[in-house]
Amino acid sequence: MRGDGRFSPSAFSAKLLAVESVADTAAPVTEQDAQRDFNRLSEDVRAYLALPRGETEEERREYNESLNRAVLGYTYDRERILAVIADRLLRQRIHELPGYQHPYSTLAEALFAEVIGMSVLELVLQKREGLEEIQVVGTRIFEVRVGRSVPSQYAFESLREVERIQQNLVLYNNDRINPRKRWAEVMLRDGTRVTMTGHGFTAQPTLTLRFYTVRRFQLEQLGRAELGTINERIRRMLLAILEARFNVVVIGPTNSGKTNLIKALIGELPDEERIVTIEGRHELMLKRDFPTKNVIEYEADEEDVMHRSSQAFKLALRQSPQRIIHAEIRDEDANIYVRACTRGHAGSMTTLHANMLEDVPEAIADMCMLDGRGMDPERLTKRIAEYVTQIGIEMRIASGRRRLVRLAEMGWAGGEVFVRDWAVFDEELGDWRYPQAPSASARARLMEASAEHWSSVWQPEPERMRGAEPK
Numbered sequence: 001m002r003g004d005g006r007f008s009p010s011a012f013s014a015k016l017l018a019v020e021s022v023a024d025t026a027a028p029v030t031e032q033d034a035q036r037d038f039n040r041l042s043e044d045v046r047a048y049l050a051l052p053r054g055e056t057e058e059e060r061r062e063y064n065e066s067l068n069r070a071v072l073g074y075t076y077d078r079e080r081i082l083a084v085i086a087d088r089l090l091r092q093r094i095h096e097l098p099g100y101q102h103p104y105s106t107l108a109e110a111l112f113a114e115v116i117g118m119s120v121l122e123l124v125l126q127k128r129e130g131l132e133e134i135q136v137v138g139t140r141i142f143e144v145r146v147g148r149s150v151p152s153q154y155a156f157e158s159l160r161e162v163e164r165i166q167q168n169l170v171l172y173n174n175d176r177i178n179p180r181k182r183w184a185e186v187m188l189r190d191g192t193r194v195t196m197t198g199h200g201f202t203a204q205p206t207l208t209l210r211f212y213t214v215r216r217f218q219l220e221q222l223g224r225a226e227l228g229t230i231n232e233r234i235r236r237m238l239l240a241i242l243e244a245r246f247n248v249v250v251i252g253p254t255n256s257g258k259t260n261l262i263k264a265l266i267g268e269l270p271d272e273e274r275i276v277t278i279e280g281r282h283e284l285m286l287k288r289d290f291p292t293k294n295v296i297e298y299e300a301d302e303e304d305v306m307h308r309s310s311q312a313f314k315l316a317l318r319q320s321p322q323r324i325i326h327a328e329i330r331d332e333d334a335n336i337y338v339r340a341c342t343r344g345h346a347g348s349m350t351t352l353h354a355n356m357l358e359d360v361p362e363a364i365a366d367m368c369m370l371d372g373r374g375m376d377p378e379r380l381t382k383r384i385a386e387y388v389t390q391i392g393i394e395m396r397i398a399s400g401r402r403r404l405v406r407l408a409e410m411g412w413a414g415g416e417v418f419v420r421d422w423a424v425f426d427e428e429l430g431d432w433r434y435p436q437a438p439s440a441s442a443r444a445r446l447m448e449a450s451a452e453h454w455s456s457v458w459q460p461e462p463e464r465m466r467g468a469e470p471k
Helices: 009-021 031-050 057-071 075-091 107-115 121-125 159-171 232-244 258-267 309-317 331-341 357-371 377-387 440-457
Strands: 131-137 140-145 148-155 183-187 193-197 206-210 248-251 274-279 294-299 323-326 349-352 391-398 401-413 416-426 431-433
Touching (some): 031 075, 031 159, 057 075, 057 159, 075 107, 121 148, 159 183, 159 193, 232 401, 232 416, 248 357, 258 391, 274 309, 294 309, 331 377, 349 357, 357 377, 357 391, 357 416, 377 401
Parallel strands (some): 248 349, 248 391, 274 294, 274 323, 323 349
Antiparallel strands (some): 131 140, 131 206, 183 193, 193 206, 391 401
16 A cells, blocks of 8 residues: 555555565464455556557557457457456566465456456356347346347346446446446447446346347348248348338337348348448448448437437438438437438338337327427328338247248328238248238339349239229
């Protein structure tokens, strides 16, 4: 300890050497003293690891990324950070702590477990195959695999362990989680996302680790038997929709496969097509996974007036986009996305939180009207149904797998929204049905743009074509 009460590694090292030199004559170190010394040393190591490393901004960012990955269980990064801790102790001539008992081979490993290790989550992370998300609520742990959350066989012994992991993650990102700010988020460049809340903001501390698991970038892969998200007939339908440049909206709950599907659709597009993505957090990672595509990726921040999604849209519209991929329609940017879809950016895609496809046009209209401008609700809903939500896709977990459960044409006829189901997944059959044909106008557009794909999958039965249909 220094005179000002702060921890000094050099003074602590000298103290240890003095203790060792009189070990035979001095009174034994108490367990409480040893634990206190370990806690002080842990704080020193934690602060040391948090120091910037590298001569360039990229090198410093890469080091922080390695710290985060070490906390989240990545083997190479854990070995790297363990070596940094061991080197720190060697330089300070600290080999052991008198009286401190630990189950590890070295003091460096004991310190690593405290400042980096994930406690019982280490056991969960040993089974990474198929692991999509870890959810911690208080001391309870849930594992998400194939979109389903199940209680883990493991649990934390105390809330302190959860809070320690939170502090490690925020410290290594120059963030904080304390009584004034009781939440934090960490996003790694590989797509792994960590969201945490502290006691007082939520009833108990929480920790959600969502791993980036998307590795399928073609529709053909989503149609394979082991996934079963779509079948060959729907694959051809989707290709025809892309070529006809319909605007698409995808709905579905979290972990239902929306991102997988959108990335697979983008994977089918020609590399030269100009694509602009607008997200609150970079999740699609198109430039990383499609390095040859002509993509501009915006990351909007609604709390920063200069970098909100509205500003991203304004700039994006001046960058000659052929398709706009909007991560999720929200209140703030609904009007701008609607304008983009109605002013020549055909083939755009977005997602939306809605219970049913029938609710989508009205839900977007409601968001558009929140900005206070006087608009006719019916006229606005009609415009959205005709130009923004031309094709609706619903994703959901069905029969134990992520499925495209509805593929439908959406439009306006007779003063109301219509939804024509081109494909519906039937859980009893375990397969898709094809209840309705496209409207006459959609059929003409499909045949003109993609006669090869569409004619090979749609040969409607006569009775399906009878009666009046929207134009």
